[in-house]
Amino acid sequence: MKKFNKNILVFVFCMLFVGVGLFSGDLFKGLADSFQNAMSGSSDRFTKISKFEKQVDKTSSKNLLYHDWMIDVNSVKDNLTGTVYVTSKEVAKTESGFLVSPRKKLSDKDLLLGTDSVLALKNVAEENGAKFLYCAAPEKECYAELPGNVPDETRNNRATFLNRLKEINVPYFDMLSYFEETDFSIHDYFHTDHHWKPGSGLKATKAICEELQERFRYSFNPDLLRDENYTTQTYQDHFLGSYGKKVGTYFMWSGRDDFEIITPKFPTDLTDNTSQTEKHDFESVMLDKSKLSENYYNVNTYNTYKYPLYHTRIIKNNADNNEKKVLIVSDSFAQVVVPFFALQNAETHVCDVRNDQGLLGEKTNLQSYIEETRPDYVIVLYSEESDIKSDRYHFF
Amino acid sequence: MLFSSTTFLYLFLPIVLFFNFIVFKKSRLLQNIFLLFASLFFYAWGEPKFVLVMIASIIINWFFGLIISKKRDNKKISKLIIALDAAFNLGLLFVFKYLTFAGNIIDSIFGTDLPIPNIALPIGISFFTFQAMSYVIDVYRQRGEVQTNILYVGLYISFFPQLIAGPIVRYETIADEIKNRKETVDDFFNGFARFVVGLSKKVLLANSFAIVADQAFDSAQNGDSISVMFSWLGAIAYTLQIFFDFSGYSDMAIGLGRMFGFHFLENFDYPYISTSITEFWRRWHISLGTWFRDYLYIPLGGSHCSKARNIFNLFVVWALTGIWHGANFTFIAWGLMYFVLLVIEKLTGIHKKNNKVINVLKWLYTILFVILGWVLFRASSISDAIVYLRSMFGLNGNVFSDGMFTGWFTQNLILLVIGVVLCTPLFRVLGEKTKNSHVAGYVRSGALVCLFVLSVASLVSSSYNPFIYFNF
Numbered sequence: 001m002k003k004f005n006k007n008i009l010v011f012v013f014c015m016l017f018v019g020v021g022l023f024s025g026d027l028f029k030g031l032a033d034s035f036q037n038a039m040s041g042s043s044d045r046f047t048k049i050s051k052f053e054k055q056v057d058k059t060s061s062k063n064l065l066y067h068d069w070m071i072d073v074n075s076v077k078d079n080l081t082g083t084v085y086v087t088s089k090e091v092a093k094t095e096s097g098f099l100v101s102p103r104k105k106l107s108d109k110d111l112l113l114g115t116d117s118v119l120a121l122k123n124v125a126e127e128n129g130a131k132f133l134y135c136a137a138p139e140k141e142c143y144a145e146l147p148g149n150v151p152d153e154t155r156n157n158r159a160t161f162l163n164r165l166k167e168i169n170v171p172y173f174d175m176l177s178y179f180e181e182t183d184f185s186i187h188d189y190f191h192t193d194h195h196w197k198p199g200s201g202l203k204a205t206k207a208i209c210e211e212l213q214e215r216f217r218y219s220f221n222p223d224l225l226r227d228e229n230y231t232t233q234t235y236q237d238h239f240l241g242s243y244g245k246k247v248g249t250y251f252m253w254s255g256r257d258d259f260e261i262i263t264p265k266f267p268t269d270l271t272d273n274t275s276q277t278e279k280h281d282f283e284s285v286m287l288d289k290s291k292l293s294e295n296y297y298n299v300n301t302y303n304t305y306k307y308p309l310y311h312t313r314i315i316k317n318n319a320d321n322n323e324k325k326v327l328i329v330s331d332s333f334a335q336v337v338v339p340f341f342a343l344q345n346a347e348t349h350v351c352d353v354r355n356d357q358g359l360l361g362e363k364t365n366l367q368s369y370i371e372e373t374r375p376d377y378v379i380v381l382y383s384e385e386s387d388i389k390s391d392r393y394h395f396f
Numbered sequence: 397m398l399f400s401s402t403t404f405l406y407l408f409l410p411i412v413l414f415f416n417f418i419v420f421k422k423s424r425l426l427q428n429i430f431l432l433f434a435s436l437f438f439y440a441w442g443e444p445k446f447v448l449v450m451i452a453s454i455i456i457n458w459f460f461g462l463i464i465s466k467k468r469d470n471k472k473i474s475k476l477i478i479a480l481d482a483a484f485n486l487g488l489l490f491v492f493k494y495l496t497f498a499g500n501i502i503d504s505i506f507g508t509d510l511p512i513p514n515i516a517l518p519i520g521i522s523f524f525t526f527q528a529m530s531y532v533i534d535v536y537r538q539r540g541e542v543q544t545n546i547l548y549v550g551l552y553i554s555f556f557p558q559l560i561a562g563p564i565v566r567y568e569t570i571a572d573e574i575k576n577r578k579e580t581v582d583d584f585f586n587g588f589a590r591f592v593v594g595l596s597k598k599v600l601l602a603n604s605f606a607i608v609a610d611q612a613f614d615s616a617q618n619g620d621s622i623s624v625m626f627s628w629l630g631a632i633a634y635t636l637q638i639f640f641d642f643s644g645y646s647d648m649a650i651g652l653g654r655m656f657g658f659h660f661l662e663n664f665d666y667p668y669i670s671t672s673i674t675e676f677w678r679r680w681h682i683s684l685g686t687w688f689r690d691y692l693y694i695p696l697g698g699s700h701c702s703k704a705r706n707i708f709n710l711f712v713v714w715a716l717t718g719i720w721h722g723a724n725f726t727f728i729a730w731g732l733m734y735f736v737l738l739v740i741e742k743l744t745g746i747h748k749k750n751n752k753v754i755n756v757l758k759w760l761y762t763i764l765f766v767i768l769g770w771v772l773f774r775a776s777s778i779s780d781a782i783v784y785l786r787s788m789f790g791l792n793g794n795v796f797s798d799g800m801f802t803g804w805f806t807q808n809l810i811l812l813v814i815g816v817v818l819c820t821p822l823f824r825v826l827g828e829k830t831k832n833s834h835v836a837g838y839v840r841s842g843a844l845v846c847l848f849v850l851s852v853a854s855l856v857s858s859s860y861n862p863f864i865y866f867n868f
Contacts (some may be wrong), residue, residue, distance in 0.1 A: 007841065008581075050444065064402070147799065149800045
C-alpha cells in the first residue's frame with residue numbers, strides 16, 4: 001500500500017491558515033479600496049499602477065483577519081530567540097524590561113535650528129509681556145540601561161541642547177536633574193510606550209509649578225496636586241504603547257501595561273473650546289474614555305487623556321480666581337500634565353505646532369497668537385531634544 | 397513580486413494554483429498560456445516597464461531558436477546565430493547592468509565626462525538572459541526540441557518560480573516538461589513542503605543574519621572602528637545570510653516548480669562543508685557553475701589543452717563569474733580570488749588529498765577563504781573591503797572585542813547555532829534515518845506548518861526583506 005505522504009497535511013493546514021486570513025478579514029474590501037484610491041488623481045498610468053501595487057502589498061498584510069495575532073506570534077519568536085534590538089523598528093528592550101528607542105547623535109545644524117527657534121519664541125513671549133520657560137521633560141531613554149550593541153545618544157543630545165540654551169540665555173527647566181533628587185525612574189514610564197505615566201504627569205505638573213513659583217513667583221495651590229486628592233482607577237493590561245505596537249505584545253513577557261485614570265476628588269468647573277460636551281467636570285473635559293479600548297494595535301489608549309486634536313486648545317478653569325493665563329507649547333508628554341496644570345490657571349492655552357499628527361485646524365503661528373492672547377506665561381514642554389527634524393520647533 | 401510577501405502567499409499563489417489545477421486542468425496549452433501570463437504579471441509587479449524588456453528577450457530568442465533549428469547543419473550560420481544571440485542577450489545585460497560602470501572606468505582612465513544615462517536594473521536580468529542563451533544553444537546542440545510556439549519559449553524564459561533569482565534552469569532540463577510534464581500528487585505536496593522550507597530559511601534566518609551583517613559592514617563603511625570579534629561576527633553573519641537567502645530562494649523556486657510538474661536541478665548542496673574551493677564550487681550556486689562550465693569553459697577548451705591555456709580558460713570563466721554578480725570591482729576581485737585558489741588547487745592537487753586531519757585543515761582553509769571572499773562580495777568598494785578585512789585581523793588598531801560584539805553575539809546566539817547546524821547535512825541524515833517512522837513524519841509536518849505560520853508572522857511584522865541576488 002502506498003505510504004501516506006504527510007506533506008499533504010502541511011499543504012492542507014497551510015492553505016486553511018491562508019484561507020482563514022483571506023476570507024474572514026476585510027481583505028477584498030481593502031483591495032477594492034486600494035484600487036479606487038490608486039486610480040484616482042491625475043498621475044500617469046505607470047505611477048497609478050505602482051501606487052496600486054504598493055497599496056495591495058500593504059493591504060494584503062494589514063487586512064488579514066489575524067494581523068494583530070501574527071505580530072504577537074512574531075514577538076514571541078523574537079523573545080524566545082533572544083532578540084533585544086529590532087533595528088528595523090528602532091526599538092530595543094532594556095535589561096529592566098522596558099522598551100525604548102535609541103537616538104542618533106544630534107547634528108550641529110539641527111542643534112542650532114532647534115535652539116535658535118526656542119530663543120526666537122522666548123523673545124516674542126517677553127516682548128509681549130509674558131514670562132518664558134523651556135521645560136525639558138526627561139525622555140524614557142535617559143533612564144535606560146542598554147546593552148553595548150545598542151548605542152543611544154539621548155542623554156548626550158539632551159545635554160548638548162540644554163547647554164546651548166544656557167549659552168544663548170534661554171531659561172530652561174531641566175526636569176531630569178530635578179527628578180534625580182527624587183525617586184523618579186524608568187518605572188515612571190510605561191513599559192511599552194515612550195510616554196510617562198499619568199501619575200508621573202501629576203509629579204511633573206508639581207515640578208513645573210514649583211519651578212515657575214521659584215523663578216517667577218507663579219502662584220499655585222499645592223493641595224490640588226496632592227495624590228490623596230485624586231482617585232486612581234487602574235485598567236490592568238490595557239495599554240499596548242507605541243513601542244509595543246511596533247515589536248508586538250510579547251517582545252517582553254510582561255506584555256501590555258496597566259493604565260491609570262486619575263481624577264480629582266474635589267469638584268471642578270472647566271470648559272474647553274474644542275470639546276463637544278456641555279458638561280464642565282474634569283472627566284468630561286479632560287478624558288476620552290472611548291480610547292480605553294481592547295483594540296490594542298489600532299487604538300492609542302494614552303489618548304484617553306485627550307490628545308489636542310486641534311492645533312490650539314483653550315481650557316478655562318471657571319473655579320480659578322487669580323486670572324493667570326498660560327500658553328503651553330507642547331508635545332504629547334503634556335497630555336498627562338495639562339489636565340492637572342489647567343486646574344492651577346484661569347486659562348490654559350495648549351498648542352501643538354506639529355503637523356505630522358494629522359491635527360485639525362490651521363497651524364498656529366505663535367507670534368500672532370501670543371500678540372493676540374497676551375498670556376502671562378509661555379511654557380514649552382518638550383520631551384525630545386533629538387527630534388529637531390519634525391515640525392516641533394517651527395513656531396512661526 | 398517577492399515569494400516572501402503576503403501578496404504572493406495570499407493572492408498570487410492561490411489564484412495561480414486554482415486556475416492551473418482546476419480551471420485549465422484539461423488543457424496543457426491553456427495551462428502553459430496561463431502560466432506564461434501569470435509569470436509576466438509576476439515580473440511586472442513592481443517592474444511594470446521592464447516587462448517589455450522581458451517580452452523583447454522572449455521574442456528575439458524564440459526567433460533565434462527557430463533560425464538555428466533550421467540552419468543547424470550549417471556550422472558557419474549556426475555559429476553566427478549563436479554569436480548574434482549572445483550579442484543580443486549580453487548586450488541587453490551590458491546596457492542595463494554594466495553601462496554606467498564601463499562609462500565610469502572610461503572616464504577615470506581617459507579623463508572624459510561621458511553622458512552616461514542612469515539606467516535602472518531590471519530585476520533578474522542576469523538570470524533570464526543566461527537562461528535565454530541556454531535555450532538557443534541547447535536547441536543548436538539538439539538537447540531540446542525547438543519551440544515553434546513563442547508562448548512556450550516565453551514560459552521557459554519567464555516562468556515565475558525561477559525568474560528573479562534562479563536557479564538558472566537549462567533548457568535541456570525542462571524542454572520535455574513544457575509540453576509533457578506530469579503533475580503528481582507527491583510532487584505537488586513535496587514541492588509545497590520544499591517551498592515552506594525555503595520561505596523559512598529566507599524569512600526567519602537570512603533576514604535575521606542580515607541585521608547583524610548590516611550593522612558590522614555599515615559601521616565599518618561609516619568609518620567607525622569595529623572590534624576584531626565584531627568584524628568576524630559580521631562576516632560570519634553575512635556568510636550565513638547569503639547562504640540562507642539564496643538557498644532559501646532556490647528551495648522556494650524548486651518547490652514551486654515541482655508543484656507545477658517541473659523538475660529543476662538542485663542549486664546548493666551544503667557548500668559550507670566543502671574541504672576545498674573546487675568542492676565549494678560544486679556545491680554553491682551549482683546552476684551558475686555548470687552554466688559557465690558547459691557554455692564557456694568547455695567550448696574554450698576546458699582542461700583538455702595545455703596548462704597555460706587551461707589557466708587562461710579558468711581566468712576568463714572566473715573573471716566573468718565575478719562580473720556576472722555585479723558591476724563593481726569587488727565582484728571582479730572576488731571572482732579572481734577564486735581563480736587564484738582554484739589554480740593553486742589544480743597545480744598542487746591539494747584538494748584531492750584525503751585523511752581526517754588533512755580534511756579538517758582543508759575545511760578550515762576553505763571556510764576561511766569563503767568568509768573572506770564574502771567580505772569582498774559584500775563591501776561596496778575595494779577600499780571598504782580592505783578596511784573591513786584589516787579589522788578582522790586587528791590591523792586597524794581596533795580592539796579585540798567590545799560591547800557591540802558581545803551584544804550582537806549573545807542576542808543572536810540561538811540563531812547562529814541553528815544557522816550553523818543547518819549548514820550541515822544533519823537534518824538530511826536524520827530524515828533518512830527516520831523516513832520510515834510515522835511519528836517523525838508527523839513531527840516534521842507539524843514543524844513545517846509552524847515554520848509557515850512563523851514566516852507569515854514575521855512578514856506581517858516586518859518590512860525588512862532584501863533579496864541579495866536581486867542585484868543580479
